Amino acid sequence: MENETALLTNDLKSACSVLREGGLILYPTDTVWGIGCDATSAGAVERIYALKRRADRRAMLVLLDSAAKLEAYVEEVPAVAWELMEVAVKPLTIIYPKARNVAPNLPGEDGSLGVRITAEPFSCRLCRMFRRPVVSTSANLSGRPAPASFREIAEEIRTGVDYVVRFRQDDLRPARPSGILRLGAGGLVQVIRE
16 A cells, blocks of 8 residues: 555656646546646647647547636536536536636637546546646547557557656556536536437
8 A cells, every 4th residue: 555655646746747847648537548738738738639649629628626626717617517516426527618727729619628527536636736727638549449448558649748657557447438518508418428
């Protein structure tokens, strides 16, 4: 247990340092392994698009460690969002209509932003320590399936980031992406992925 705690602490410090310098990390989340960066850095966001070979610049989601921080990054958090987060039984990404205080190349073309509140030990502590939202996009090349474990991550992704977190690399439990809901005007809720 001591070794795992020390590994977690060292990984958190190193990952935070890389994020502060505008770098990319490969890290475990509450769903699949993710490629992450400072969500307020346009240059870092652009590097993720290039690494994943994403030509269409589809929006990427961000992780926060607390729902209390939501209002700093989206203009409005409708009452239905609080209810959905409260009843969710698995990780849930909610797409909010109007992003703010993030890199301009991160939100969707319509200005929307996907946000997930993470409770997973590494990603939650990382967000808390970093004090900004962290981009989380699946650790795969565009068009390829998301890796179910660290071992399934392509070498190109592993070598394309500035820091690879060691914590949970040998966790072979199959990971699954989060559910995704989009919130619209008048409390409209659209299911994107169950």
